[in-house]
Amino acid sequence: MDTVNAPVTSRLSLRPVAIVASLLLALPAAAAPPSSGTWSASTWQRDLAAAADEARAENPAAWTRLHKLEGLRPEVYLRKRRPEPNVERELAQLVSRGEVPAALIAALLVSGLDDYPVSSRGDFPDHVKGQETALIARERDQLEDGLLLALGASGHPSAPFVVASWLDDAERDPAHRRIAAIALGKTGSELAVSRLVRLAQNEKLPTQVRTGALQGLGHVRTPAALDALLGSLAAGGATPLRVATAAAVGQCASSWVKGVSDPMRERAARGLVDALVENDDRRVAGAVVDALAVVQHPGSLELLAAAQRAHTAPDVTARLARAERRLTRALRRAR
Amino acid sequence: MSRRVPLLTVAALLAPLGCDAPLPSAQLSASPTEGRAPFEVTLDASASEDPRGEALQYRFDVDGDGVWDSELSAESRVELTLERGGVFVPRVLVVSESGQAVGTADVSIRSLHPLADVDVDTNRDGVIDEADKAEEDLWTDSRGAVFLSNWDDDDHDGYRDAHDGLVNGERDLADLTRVVLRHSPDLAEGAEVTIEVGPQPADARVRLFERKQLDVVKDLDARVGAIDAAALREGDVELFLEGVGGRSANWDGRVTLTMRVEADGESYEDVVELRAAPTIFPDNTRAPERLYVMRVDGQGQGANLAFYNALVDGLPEDIELYTVEAWDYYADRWLQDSMQTGYQRVPTADGVKMQQNYLMTERISGYGLENLIPEELLGQDFGFAYTGGQPSSLNYGGNLEITPPHAAHGNEFRFGRVMVGGGDTGTVLGGSHADHMTTPQKQFLAAQEVQGPLIELSTEWLAVGHLDEIFLFVPDLHREGRPWRVVVASPAAARAELMQLVEQDKGDLPVFDGRPTETTVAAIVENDDLMAYNAAVQARIDDIIDQLMAEMELTEEDLIEVPVLYEPHYSRGKDFSAAYSPGMQNLMVAGDKLFIPDPEGPDAFGKDVWQGLATANLAPTGLALEYVDVFESYHLLLGEAHCGSNFQRAPFEAEWWTP
Numbered sequence A: 001m002d003t004v005n006a007p008v009t010s011r012l013s014l015r016p017v018a019i020v021a022s023l024l025l026a027l028p029a030a031a032a033p034p035s036s037g038t039w040s041a042s043t044w045q046r047d048l049a050a051a052a053d054e055a056r057a058e059n060p061a062a063w064t065r066l067h068k069l070e071g072l073r074p075e076v077y078l079r080k081r082r083p084e085p086n087v088e089r090e091l092a093q094l095v096s097r098g099e100v101p102a103a104l105i106a107a108l109l110v111s112g113l114d115d116y117p118v119s120s121r122g123d124f125p126d127h128v129k130g131q132e133t134a135l136i137a138r139e140r141d142q143l144e145d146g147l148l149l150a151l152g153a154s155g156h157p158s159a160p161f162v163v164a165s166w167l168d169d170a171e172r173d174p175a176h177r178r179i180a181a182i183a184l185g186k187t188g189s190e191l192a193v194s195r196l197v198r199l200a201q202n203e204k205l206p207t208q209v210r211t212g213a214l215q216g217l218g219h220v221r222t223p224a225a226l227d228a229l230l231g232s233l234a235a236g237g238a239t240p241l242r243v244a245t246a247a248a249v250g251q252c253a254s255s256w257v258k259g260v261s262d263p264m265r266e267r268a269a270r271g272l273v274d275a276l277v278e279n280d281d282r283r284v285a286g287a288v289v290d291a292l293a294v295v296q297h298p299g300s301l302e303l304l305a306a307a308q309r310a311h312t313a314p315d316v317t318a319r320l321a322r323a324e325r326r327l328t329r330a331l332r333r334a335r
Numbered sequence B: 001m002s003r004r005v006p007l008l009t010v011a012a013l014l015a016p017l018g019c020d021a022p023l024p025s026a027q028l029s030a031s032p033t034e035g036r037a038p039f040e041v042t043l044d045a046s047a048s049e050d051p052r053g054e055a056l057q058y059r060f061d062v063d064g065d066g067v068w069d070s071e072l073s074a075e076s077r078v079e080l081t082l083e084r085g086g087v088f089v090p091r092v093l094v095v096s097e098s099g100q101a102v103g104t105a106d107v108s109i110r111s112l113h114p115l116a117d118v119d120v121d122t123n124r125d126g127v128i129d130e131a132d133k134a135e136e137d138l139w140t141d142s143r144g145a146v147f148l149s150n151w152d153d154d155d156h157d158g159y160r161d162a163h164d165g166l167v168n169g170e171r172d173l174a175d176l177t178r179v180v181l182r183h184s185p186d187l188a189e190g191a192e193v194t195i196e197v198g199p200q201p202a203d204a205r206v207r208l209f210e211r212k213q214l215d216v217v218k219d220l221d222a223r224v225g226a227i228d229a230a231a232l233r234e235g236d237v238e239l240f241l242e243g244v245g246g247r248s249a250n251w252d253g254r255v256t257l258t259m260r261v262e263a264d265g266e267s268y269e270d271v272v273e274l275r276a277a278p279t280i281f282p283d284n285t286r287a288p289e290r291l292y293v294m295r296v297d298g299q300g301q302g303a304n305l306a307f308y309n310a311l312v313d314g315l316p317e318d319i320e321l322y323t324v325e326a327w328d329y330y331a332d333r334w335l336q337d338s339m340q341t342g343y344q345r346v347p348t349a350d351g352v353k354m355q356q357n358y359l360m361t362e363r364i365s366g367y368g369l370e371n372l373i374p375e376e377l378l379g380q381d382f383g384f385a386y387t388g389g390q391p392s393s394l395n396y397g398g399n400l401e402i403t404p405p406h407a408a409h410g411n412e413f414r415f416g417r418v419m420v421g422g423g424d425t426g427t428v429l430g431g432s433h434a435d436h437m438t439t440p441q442k443q444f445l446a447a448q449e450v451q452g453p454l455i456e457l458s459t460e461w462l463a464v465g466h467l468d469e470i471f472l473f474v475p476d477l478h479r480e481g482r483p484w485r486v487v488v489a490s491p492a493a494a495r496a497e498l499m500q501l502v503e504q505d506k507g508d509l510p511v512f513d514g515r516p517t518e519t520t521v522a523a524i525v526e527n528d529d530l531m532a533y534n535a536a537v538q539a540r541i542d543d544i545i546d547q548l549m550a551e552m553e554l555t556e557e558d559l560i561e562v563p564v565l566y567e568p569h570y571s572r573g574k575d576f577s578a579a580y581s582p583g584m585q586n587l588m589v590a591g592d593k594l595f596i597p598d599p600e601g602p603d604a605f606g607k608d609v610w611q612g613l614a615t616a617n618l619a620p621t622g623l624a625l626e627y628v629d630v631f632e633s634y635h636l637l638l639g640e641a642h643c644g645s646n647f648q649r650a651p652f653e654a655e656w657w658t659p
Helices: A016-026 A044-058 A060-066 A088-096 A102-111 A132-154 A159-168 A174-187 A190-201 A207-218 A223-235 A239-252 A262-278 A282-295 A300-310 A314-334 B007-013 B229-234 B305-314 B369-377 B439-447 B491-503 B521-525 B528-552 B609-621
Strands: B029-031 B034-036 B039-044 B057-061 B077-082 B086-088 B091-096 B099-104 B109-112 B145-147 B177-181 B192-198 B206-210 B216-218 B224-227 B237-243 B254-263 B266-276 B288-295 B320-325 B343-348 B351-360 B382-386 B400-402 B406-408 B411-413 B418-421 B455-457 B471-475 B484-490 B559-563 B566-571 B574-579 B588-590 B593-597 B624-628 B645-649
Touching (some): A044 A159, A088 A102, A132 B566, A159 A174, A174 A190, A190 A207, A223 A262, A239 A262, A239 A282, A239 B528, A262 A282, B034 B039, B057 B077, B192 B216, B418 B439, B484 B491, B484 B528, B491 B528, B491 B609, B521 B528, B559 B609
Parallel strands (some): B418 B455
Antiparallel strands (some): B086 B109, B206 B216, B343 B351, B406 B411, B566 B574
16 A cells, blocks of 8 residues: 555765756856757756856745745645645746746756755654654655656756756656656657657666656657657557556647647547557556547547447457447537 | 244135035144144144035144144145243134134143243344244344444443443443343253354354343353353343444354253254344435534634534534534544444334444544544444554545445345445556555445445545545435436536636636635646646546446436546656545535535636536535535645535434345
C-alpha cells in the first residue's frame, strides 16, 4: 500500500552545473538580459543568472515568498483529507499572478534544495509524534516535484534546460525523474520531443521514467509528438508503457484543447483504433478506449465500424463494440 | 419432526356436515405406548370403515392437543414423533364423501421427558415454545434463532460490554439471547449435563451465562460448560447467550449448542443452531435521524463556521445536529471518513431490539477522530465494529456507499448493496497504480451478507480514492419504482457552461471569486493541460458509471450530472485526480433536502452558471436545495460537504430475518 507517510529516500545534492550556476548568481549582472525567445544550451545558465538577479531586484519579496509556501506548513496540510504537503497549484498561481517570477523557481532548482527551509521537528503537533522524519521527507519530495512542474508549465526559456538536467541525472529517484519528464513535456519545446522520445525508447531506464517520458510527450501537442506516440503504440512493449502511451495520445490530441487540429485528431483516432484491434490486454484496451473518448473525433465511429467489418474474432469485435458504446455516449454529450 | 397444521385449514376439505348418509367410523391404534421423548409413534387407523365402502382419507394428531400433525391423505398408517414428556391420547380424523369422524386411540401413550432438550427462539417470534422445536438444529434464512453482538456499553464503563465475563446490568441482560434447557425430571442421580458450543471459532465468540446468579457457564476459553443436573431435575434451566464476536471474515456467525446428558452409561443429545445478526448500513434514502459535523471556529484550525452555521439554520427540525468539538479531535473534520453508521436488530417478545452498530474504520494514525466512537459515542444501545488491519484511505466511510433497495438481473436487493472503491486500472494519465479497501474490512462487509454481493468500482485514480469523489445516490420524490437517482460529477457539463460564456465574450468572468485559487473563465478553458486532463477524467467517469449501470440495470434516466472540474494532484510521481472546482456530487442528503457544495462558478446575468445547471438538473427530484460554502474549510483540503459530515439514519422497513 502506497501510504502517504512512506518516505522517498533520495537526498538532493549540489551538481556541477548547480555549483557553476550558484557562482554566476552571486556575480553582479554583467550580461545582457535574455531575449524573449529560445535560450541556447551554451548560454542558458548565464541568462538564467541574469534573469534571476533582475527578478529579485524588481520584486524582493518574491524570493522570500518562494521560501514560505503554504502547502509545506504542517498546520495546513495535516488538515487535508489526504494529509501530505503539496505546492504544485500554489506555485502555478504564484507564477500566473506574477507574484513569483518563473526565473526564481528555475534559480532555486539550479542552486539546489538542500538548504530550503522545510519544517523542523518542533513544527509538528503532538498527535503526529513519531512521524516527523517521514513528513519532512515528503515535504522535500513534494517541493521538488512542485517546482519542476511549475517551471515546466511556466513557459520560461530556462525551463527545458533546468528540467532536462533533472531528468538526465541517473542518481535521482525515478519518481522525481518521472515528474521531470512530465515537466519537460509541459515546456512544449522542440528539445522536449526528441529528448522524451529517446527516454521512452531507452530500455535501460526504469519503467517509471519511461512512462513519465510518454506522459510528457502527451503535453507537447505537436504532430511530431503525436507521430512519436503512435509509433510507440504500434511498436508494442510492456503493458505499463502501452497504457501510458495510449493515455498520452489522448492528451496530445484531445478534442477539448482548442489548438489541436482536426487532421491531428483524425490521425490519433486511426492509430487508436488500430491499437484497439491489436491489443487484447485488458488494461491497454481500456486505456485505448478512454483515449478515443478523449480525442472524440467524429469520424471515430466510422473507423470503428470499418474495423468491425474487417475483423471477426470475437474478442476484437467485443473491444470495438465497447469503444463504440463509449464513443457514442461521449459524442452525444458533446452535441 | 412433527408437523403442525392449524385445524382451520382442514375445514375446506371436509364433506358437508349434517347430511343424512351414515358416517365413517374412526378406529385408531398406537404403538409403542411408552418411550422417552423424542421417539417415533406408529399410528394405525386402517381399521376405520366407511359403511358405503367409500375411500377414506386420514389425518393424525399424535399428542391429542387439537393440532393436526399431518396433512389429509390416503395413508392410514403413519409414523409421527412425540417431542415432549407427558401422557398423550392420539386422535385421527377420518373423512369420506359421506362425512367425517374423529376417533381417539384405544390406549394412551406415556412419553418420558427427554433427558436432553434445549430450546431457542427458532421461529423468531420472540418467545420460546413448542413452535420452536421444528428444524431447530439448522439455521436458515427463514428459521433459526438470532442474537446481537454485544458491542454496546450499557454500564458506561468505557468498554464494550462483551469485553468482560460479566452481565453488566439489566440493560445488558436485555442484549443477550435466551436459551432454555427443558425440565428433565427423570434425570438419574449422578447424571452429568453439559452444554457445548461449536463449531470453531464460534466457541471463542460467544459466552453462556446462567439465569440465577448470572455466572458464566461457558467463557471464551472453553467449548463446554457444566449444567447443574439437580436444577434441571427441578425445572427448566435458563441460560443467556452473549455474542462476543459478530459476522466477520473469520466467522459466519453460526453457533451450535449441544446439550448432552450422560446417564446410566447412555448419552443423550439435543442440538440447536443460532446465528449472529448482521450489521446493516442504511443508504441515503433512509430517513436521517442525526447529523454529525465538526464545528471549527478558527484560531489556526481552518474555520468552517459558514458551513456549520448553514447547517444549524437549515437542517430540518426532525434531524438532531450532533456537534463534534474541534479541540477534542485536532480539528480532524472528516466525519464521513471516521465511521460508517449502521445497526443490528433482532426479534424479541416485546417486538424488536435494536442497537446502533457503527463500523469504525481503520484510519492513518494521528488524525484525531479515531477516538470519537470509543470515547464519546459508545454507550447504551450504541456499539461499534472494528476490523483493524493496515490503515488505508480506501477504508474510510467516503469510500463505502450503499445502493438504495432495488431489483436487478432477477434479484431483489431489499437492503441495497454495499459499494466500495478500488481497482487496478491506474491513473487517468496512464500511470500504473492499484489500491483497494483492505481485505479485513472488505471481508467484514461481505460477511454481513444481507447487503451483498459487494460491488467494487475504480477509485484508485483519485487523490483520496473515494466513491463520493465521483457520485452519490439521492432520493427522487416524484418517481415510483425506483425513487432515487445517481448524482454524477461531470467535467463535460462544467466545460460546456464555460465554453458558452466564452462564445458570449464573457471569458473575463472570475471563477472562485475572492478565493486563493481565483481564476477566470478564459484562463480555465485556455489551459490546454487542464482541459485535456478533464477530458480524460470524463472518460474514466463514463467507464465507471457504465459499470454501475450494468450492475444495477440503470438507464440514463437514473443519472443526474452536475458540473465539476478536476485537476492532477501529483504524489510520489503519480497523477491522482482531485476536484478543481467544489465537487457538487459530494453532497449531503438530509431527507427531502440536499446541502450541496457551492461551486462558486462564474456569475453570468446574476446567476452562478454551474449552480444554475445543477439546480435545473436536480429540479425533477423535488428535493429542496441549499448551496453551502465549503471552499476553504473543505474543498481546498481535498474534501467537500459529504466528506465533512455523517448521518445516522433510520433502519430499513424490511427485517433481515423475514425472507
